[in-house]
Amino acid sequence: MTAFDTPVRLTAVAAPDQPDVTPALEELYRGFEEELLVPLWTEIGDLMPAHPSSKASTHLWRWENLRTLADRAGHLVPVGRGGERRAIALANPSLGGRPFATPTLWAAIQYLMPGESAPEHRHSQHAFRFVVEGSGVWTCVGGDGPSGGGTDAVPMNRGDFLPQAGWNFHAHHNATSEPMAWIDGLDIPFQWTSEAQFFEFGRDALTPEECVTPVRSRSEQLWGHPGLRPLSATHATPGSPLLNYKWSHTNAALCDQLALERAGFGGTVEPGHAAVRYANPRTGGDVLPTIRAELHRVARGAATAPVRETGSSVFQVFDGSGVVSVGDTSWTVARGDLFVVPSWEPVSFRSEAGATDSDEGALDLFRFSDAPIFEALHLHRTQKDT
Amino acid sequence: MTAFDTPVRLTAVAAPDQPDVTPALEELYRGFEEELLVPLWTEIGDLMPAHPSSKASTHLWRWENLRTLADRAGHLVPVGRGGERRAIALANPSLGGRPFATPTLWAAIQYLMPGESAPEHRHSQHAFRFVVEGSGVWTCVGGDGPSGGGTDAVPMNRGDFLPQAGWNFHAHHNATSEPMAWIDGLDIPFQWTSEAQFFEFGRDALTPEECVTPVRSRSEQLWGHPGLRPLSATHATPGSPLLNYKWSHTNAALCDQLALERAGFGGTVEPGHAAVRYANPRTGGDVLPTIRAELHRVARGAATAPVRETGSSVFQVFDGSGVVSVGDTSWTVARGDLFVVPSWEPVSFRSEAGATDSDEGALDLFRFSDAPIFEALHLHRTQKDT
Amino acid sequence: MTAFDTPVRLTAVAAPDQPDVTPALEELYRGFEEELLVPLWTEIGDLMPAHPSSKASTHLWRWENLRTLADRAGHLVPVGRGGERRAIALANPSLGGRPFATPTLWAAIQYLMPGESAPEHRHSQHAFRFVVEGSGVWTCVGGDGPSGGGTDAVPMNRGDFLPQAGWNFHAHHNATSEPMAWIDGLDIPFQWTSEAQFFEFGRDALTPEECVTPVRSRSEQLWGHPGLRPLSATHATPGSPLLNYKWSHTNAALCDQLALERAGFGGTVEPGHAAVRYANPRTGGDVLPTIRAELHRVARGAATAPVRETGSSVFQVFDGSGVVSVGDTSWTVARGDLFVVPSWEPVSFRSEAGATDSDEGALDLFRFSDAPIFEALHLHRTQKDT
Amino acid sequence: MTAFDTPVRLTAVAAPDQPDVTPALEELYRGFEEELLVPLWTEIGDLMPAHPSSKASTHLWRWENLRTLADRAGHLVPVGRGGERRAIALANPSLGGRPFATPTLWAAIQYLMPGESAPEHRHSQHAFRFVVEGSGVWTCVGGDGPSGGGTDAVPMNRGDFLPQAGWNFHAHHNATSEPMAWIDGLDIPFQWTSEAQFFEFGRDALTPEECVTPVRSRSEQLWGHPGLRPLSATHATPGSPLLNYKWSHTNAALCDQLALERAGFGGTVEPGHAAVRYANPRTGGDVLPTIRAELHRVARGAATAPVRETGSSVFQVFDGSGVVSVGDTSWTVARGDLFVVPSWEPVSFRSEAGATDSDEGALDLFRFSDAPIFEALHLHRTQKDT
Structure with missing residues (x-):
């Protein structure tokens, strides 16, 4: 049979x-x-259901605890071929123990000791890195082949956002004398559930020449100029050709929005709430086919209105402190803390000065979500609660 | 804690x-x-994994068994508000007992007794109906409101394909003196996993005027003419404005392809293998944002090459008989049988005359898949095994 | 100097x-x-200027006069390589004697004697044929090479619309014992002014096999089924893959719209005014990148509201009689008459029974325009005068 | 008659x-x-014709002569409502004395005396300004209404490129004590020929507050950050939301390309030839629907291969000196010189040090063309002569 x-066992009554x-x-x-x-x-x-009612819970992970465990893993667990990356993933408490931050998104802390390399590979999963602290480790993202000539060394520093569209070879190397931590975001759960994954090993080692950290990646030299595209670049891939969105640009854009607001010209999402979306300069659209990434700044003392959206998000506190509310839960958050917002749960923020009470004290939040999936399929909705 | x-319980070794x-x-x-x-x-x-390795199994459901159980349900289980539809879903044996034919697709037999109605509702899930036998039951698909004026009565007959994009109100009514069965296809598992579902009740009953079965729906009068679009239709919705793809057209298109092949002009996918895709006349693209639907005809004696594809499919044998192979499994199939093809499993067909040994004897297969999801997200791959 | x-000589005052x-x-x-x-x-x-104020005039050409002159040319002027086509173009009286119906559009009567062929060539200009009377002459449209295998013989009969995107080889042949006339529409003036034209000769003669008139073209066998696309067709060209839009389909679509209106369900542009646009089944968009084509039916006794539009149109009366108004000019028109509507001039119609006073008596108008140019460049406007 | x-008078023989x-x-x-x-x-x-054979000639205008005449006009001809702008257009010698640089493009020197304003208006013609010398004059580009609140003051300095999509209100004001000259590029001839023009007057005077020159426009504060888009901007217009492409960015991008080439990583169009295209950050596409704009840098001693293209271009020498060849004509050019390249005429450059023989000596060429028109209509071709 x-x-x-x-x-x-099906139940005959329901x-x-x-x-x-x-x-x-x-x-x-x-x-x-x-x-x-x-x-x-x-x-x-x-x-x-009448509206999305997520299987996932909201949850907060404290950066301090993550970092401590990652450092311990740095001393106990080697990184190399097979395991591929010293990445430790957020596992939503309501998703059966799987390493899924939400039903579609993966978020992990990755940790590399001084001199260590993570070996080259590629996968259909779309990925990015975001750096909440430290600097000097770089990532090496290739084109469609594992050749040295096709790779592009990309430095990583605090506040940098580094997207990497699926099926590009890539490795990591820490050329400094300090360990470094950053977060990885991928669409692993989405591709695992929908079963679209491909994976391939690349070279086991990088060349010494590839281990020299440049100041800027080649992608930034070609694509990092506002509103300008190189005539030499002809072929199109689904992801952004710009491989590092440096913090200095992101910060300047947020400062400009708040300055416009102060001058009476709008520019912000709502009072005291500036926000930018990382965009593919080739299309103006999202930086990755399945992942949206944004940086939100809530000015000191400001608060945002609760917003619901189809699909889920992961946030990391980049700077400042304040109170975050997701559904009925609220936390006081600090630098590096990570939390998830399940589908259709309302999320809002309030910036509050911490102990040092500086004049700036804005709450900066990095966010990534699965919204491009729903927008591409005409399934996206958003709602502002008032 | x-x-x-x-x-x-995490295991420290792996x-x-x-x-x-x-x-x-x-x-x-x-x-x-x-x-x-x-x-x-x-x-x-x-x-x-190196390539998709599905959590789902391949499996075949015999139409005869489905129909018998559906008929029994027709006599035992009422249809009405709350349960909404007398639909009985294929549950893949490897997906934990959930009513999911594949990780993304829902397939069910729906059954309506003479004079019965299924109440009006709408949902974000994209849906279609395909009729393998019987006739005379119609479905009533509305626009963006539950008003009588916005509805369009669509008759259903053997071979007809009836798409219905998400968030349109719809009901069903059997105006004949015979019970009728058809299959429903939806993206319920995809939206359940990615958590994008919205649902709303409509009116509890149809008006007597709405219960008169027309020969052709209004959508066919406006959009059912090849290469012609009405100037009166201005607003765009994500799905096809054509609500019934009548069998006579589908059959004629398949006959034409095989005639072109016999005349030496190509026209078929491969020798003896004709196929059409149901398309949105407003865009030329897939008929639904998340679901692709096709009708494949394998001429008597012909066989197809194995093909792998990202994502999953459900097939129903519309006519003829033959042998179907999915991965290492093969079945001899007959009218109405349903089977699933998990992601990246190779599938192929061979048309073989059954007992009656008629002159025609082509194997006609209706197919639907989740390919538009992967194409929209640049994750689609296909491979022909040789 | x-x-x-x-x-x-520039004038110093203005x-x-x-x-x-x-x-x-x-x-x-x-x-x-x-x-x-x-x-x-x-x-x-x-x-x-405040709004387009055309250099062209509106003008009406009587079909009877055109046909008489074309027939005389059929006896006096050979058709062959060099002159290429026995086509006689409408020359707008205000465009300096150039063979331009409007600043962007070419319209000509083409005439072929029994047994005659017009030689094969191709050009970047987008073109179509529309048949107001006669039948049996066919056109032979090829792909991207002048080989026999790539050609597709397309029969032409009254009411048929035959688009032919730029850079496809094509020839014409009259296999009947009667002369035949039809109209050609092209974007010759647009490409002449913007200087985008390429032209190439093909073969000088067709093969005897190619001179057999088919009942349906291969393009119709592949693409002439409503809402269905062949899986075998993979490559995309900018124009429609359907090479004949047969009158029977166009007429049925117009009848259906008027029937919907009579049944109280809308479907028409305005009361008594049915209209279809010829569409590319691969995209749902216009049939040619630079030319829009439509068939308008004004029911007997009905009248349309004046409409202005960016860009120009050419109309041909396909059937019936009535009064046409363009700007301040009005004409009583009959079958085959052609007239032009310059940019932003209001145009309206009134259907009036002629001498025979039949029960039908709708006024059928074929129209083509340059609207896709302006829509593609975000320059299109339309305005309904009330 | x-x-x-x-x-x-038609000729009976041809x-x-x-x-x-x-x-x-x-x-x-x-x-x-x-x-x-x-x-x-x-x-x-x-x-x-077999290929485009332009009605226009190639021609060179010397900047020195233009500037002298413009200055004289500055003293003799007022600027105000009616004449609207003190703009003096290049008139191609073969286009009948019309102020058309090419059959589709308008290029003019515009000149504003200290304290002068050019009044507010808007038009469907797409436009830009490019500044070859001087600074301090600003332009004020509004949204869809002539209100002060909707305007955005945009400063202009040497090397800046300022696009302005059709139907936005705009004015100009010179707040400095020096006259200033720049060039205007528009699609006036294209819209004049195809008859798509709309025009509307705005306010006659600017407010004193609007006459204060800002360092950066609001558009730059919102959109001038590489790869970042503001979440606050929701509505889309056909043109770029970035209203000033500052020279510092353009120059940096060109330097980066040549640096990549020197480092062995490509990045240039051909050896010694760097080039950027001004892009709409909202779409990645051309900055205006009908006009493409680029900056080309030919490194000292380098030469480019002749290239032909459908449609026409206007170039202005931004810096350096060298030899330009268009078809059979060659000129030695200097800063500010303007020349036109008719459709399908081959164009090439050679950078040559002038008298001062500096170390840099690259030839910088600003270019604009009508290519987006042809690309949108699938009529674009390009060919590299070797």
């Missing part, structure tokens, strides 16, 4: 207005089980 | 080249558990 | 608020002439 | 293989004239 891999359980009805349900069938009428509440 | 909803399990390493893993973290290096084989 | 090819003409000012204008310069302030009224 | 506005001129043939041609018809066979050589 063909049957479910896991034993399954929805309102269903008939009494008679022997005939029981027999019908046993027939469903034998034929590997499940009726809609017992499942519709779970399958077709 | 914050912890996983379900008890989770990938090759991992260190011996020392107390320090054990402590590290217990620290991961406490902080809701999971290392990549123990999971990478599952998360990042 | 460098100077204008044609003697040019716009209001200009200074008196002094010797210094005269000297300035003579300096402009010498340096090949022209000031804006004397030309702005012509160059930048 | 209806007839051509201008007397037209193409090869045409019949002898008989009285019957003469009568046919007189019939054509009476009916406002022109045969294709006498015109095809002009209308359908």
Whole structure:
């Protein structure tokens, strides 16, 4: 008899207005089980809710704890071929222990000791790195082949955002004398669930020439000038050709928005709330086909209105302190803390000065989400609660 | 202590080249558990395989068995508000007993008794109906409101394909004296996993005027003429404005392709293999944002080359008989049989005359898949095995 | 001295608020002439009017006269390599005697005697044929090479619309015992002015096999089924893959719209005014990159509201009779009559029964325009006068 | 008798293989004239050439002469409502004395005296300004209304490129004590020929607050950060939201390309030839729907290969000196000189040090063209002569 891999027992009663359980009805349900069938009428509440009601929970991870464990792993667990990366992923408490921050997004702290390299590989998963602290480690993102000539060494410093579209070879190397931590974001859960993943090993080692850290990547030299595109670049890939969005640019853009607001010209999302989206200069669209990334700045003393959105987000506090609310939960957050916002849960922020009480004290939040998936499929909705 | 909803126990050893399990390493893993973290290096084989390796199995459902159970349900289980539809879904044996034919696709037999109606509702899930047998039942698909004026009664007959993009109100009514069965295809699993679902009830009953079955729907009168679009239609929705793709057109297109091939002019996918894709006449693209639908005809005696593709498909045998191979499994199939093709599993067909040995004897296969999701996100691959 | 090819004399006075003409000012204008310069302030009224004010006139050409002259040319002027086509173009009376119906559009009557062929060539100009009377002549449109295998014989009958995107080889052949006339529409003036034209000769003669008239072209067998696209067709060209839009389909679509209106369901542009646009089934967009084509039916006794539009149109009366108004001019029109609507001139129609006073008596108008040019460049506007 | 506005006389003989001129043939041609018809066979050589053969000539305008005449006009001709702008246009010697640099493009020197303003207006023509010398004059580009709140003051300095999409209100003001000159580029000839122009007056005067020159425009504060877009900007217009492409960025991008080339990593179009295209950060595409703009740098001693392209270009020498070749014509050029490249004429450059023989000595060329028109319509071709 063909049957479910896991034993399954259908219940003959469920929805309102269903008939009494008679022997005939029981027999019908046993027939469903034998034929590997499940009726809609017992499942519709779970399958077709009035609005998204996430299987995931909201949760906060403290950066201090992550960093401590990552450092311990740096001393205990080698990085190399097979394991590929010393990356430790956020596992949403309600997703069965899987390393999934949300049903679609992966978020991990990655840690590299002085002199260490993570070997070259490529995968269909779209990825990025965001640096909350430290500097000097670089990543090496290649084109469509594992050749040295095709690679581009990209330095990483605090505040930098480094996207890497799927199927480009890449490795990492720490050329400094200090360990370094950063976060990785990928669409691993989305591709795992929808089953679209491809993976390939590259070279096991980088050349000495490749280990020299440049000041700027070649991608920045070609694509890092506002509103200008190189005539020499002709071929198109689905992701951004700009491989490092340096913090100095991001910070300047946010400062400019708040300055415009102060001058009475708008420019912000709402009072005291500046925000930029990392964009592909080739298309103006999202930086990766499945991942949106943004930096939000909430000026000192300002608060944002709760917003709901189809799909999930992961946030990391880049700077400042304040209070974050997701659904009914609130946390006081500090630099590096990470939290997730499940689908359709309202999220809002309030910037509050911490102990040092500086004059600036804005709350800076890095955010990434799966919104491009839903926008591409005409499934995206957003709602501002008032 | 914050912890996983379900008890989770991480294993300190996994990938090759991992260190011996020392107390320090054990402590590290217990620290991961406490902080809701999971290392990549123990999971990478599952998360990042060389190519998609589906959690789903291939499986065949016999139409005869489905139809018998559906008929029994027709006599035992009422259809109405709450349960909404008398739909009985294929549940892949390897997906935990959930009513998911594949990780992204829902396929169900729906059954309506003479005079019965299924109540009006709408949902973000994209849907279609395909009719393998019977006729006379119609579906009533509305626009963006539950008003009678906005609805369009669409008749259903054998071979007809009826798409219905998300968020349109719709109901069903059987105006004949015979029960009728058809299959429903939706992206329920995809939206359930990615958490994008919205649902709303419509009116509880249709008007008597709405219960008169027309020969052709209004959508066909406006959009059912090849290469012609009405100037009166201005607003765009994400799905096809054509609500019934009648079998007579589909059959004629397939006959034409085989006639072109016989005349030496190509026209087929490969020798003896004609195929059409249902297209949105407003864009030329897929008929639904998340679902592709096609009809394949394998001429008598012909066989197709195995093809692999990112994402999954569900097939229903519309006519003829033959042998179907998915991966290492083969079945002799007959009218109405349904089977699934998991991601990256090779699928091929051979048309073989059954007992009656008629002169025609082509094998006609209706297929739907999740390919538009992957194409929109630049994740689609296909490979012809030779 | 460098100077204008044609003697040019600039006038030193023009716009209001200009200074008196002094010797210094005269000297300035003579300096402009010498340096090949022209000031804006004397030309702005012509160059930048409040709205388009066409250099072209509206004009009506009577089909009877055109046909008579074309027939005379059929007996006096051979068709062959060099002259290429026996096509006689409408020359707008205000465009300097050039064979331009409007500043962007070419319209000509083409005439082929029994047994005659027009030789194969291709050009970047986008083209179509529309058949107002007669049948049996066919056109032979190829792909990207002048080989027999790539050609597709397309029959032509009354009411058929045959698009042919630029740079496809094509020839014509009259296999019947009667002469035949049709109209050609091209973007010759647009490409002549903007200087984008390429042209290449093909073969001088067709093969005997190619001279057999088919009932349907291969393009119709592949692409002539509503909402269905062949899986075998993979490469994309800028124009429609459907090479004949048969009258039976166009007529059915118009009848359906009027039937929907009578049933109280809208479907028409305005009361009594049905209209279809010829569309590319691969994209849903216009049938040619620079030319829009439509068929309008004004039911007997109905009248349309005046409409203005950026860009120009050419109309041909396909059937019926009535009154046409363009700007301040009105004509009573009959089958085959052609007229032009310059940019931003209001156009409207009234269907009136002629002598025979039949029950049908709708006024059928074929129209083509340059609207896709302006839509592609975000320059298109339309306005309904009330 | 209806007839051509201008007397037209058709010639009965033209193409090869045409019949002898008989009285019957003469009568046919007189019939054509009476009916406002022109045969294709006498015109095809002009209308359908093998490749574009421009009606325009190539020509060079010396900046020194332009500037002298503009300055004289500054003292003799007022600027104000009616004449609108003190702009003096290049008139191609072969285009009948019209102020058209090429069949599609307008190029003019605009000149504003200290304290002068040019009044507010808007038009459908797409426009830009490019500054070859001087600084301090600013332009004020508004949104979709003539209100002060919607305007954005944009400073202009040497090397800056300022696009302004059609139908935005704009004015100019010189707040300095020196006259200033810059060049205007528009698609006036294209819209004049295709008849798509709309024009509307705005306010006659600016407010005193609007006359304060800012360091950066608001558009730069919102959109001038590489790869970053503001979340606050939601509505889309067809042109770029970035209103000043500052020289410092353009120069840095060109330096970076040459540095990449020196380091062995490509990055240039060809050896010694760096080039950037001004892009719309919202789409990555051209900065204006009908106009492409680029800056080319030819390193000292380098030369470029001749290139042909559908459509026409206007170049201005921004810096350096060298030799320019267009078709069979060559000129030694200096700062500010302007020249035109007609459709399909090959153009190439050679950088040559002038008298001062500095170490840098690159030849910098600003270029604008009508290429987006042809690309949008699938009519664009380019060819590198070798």
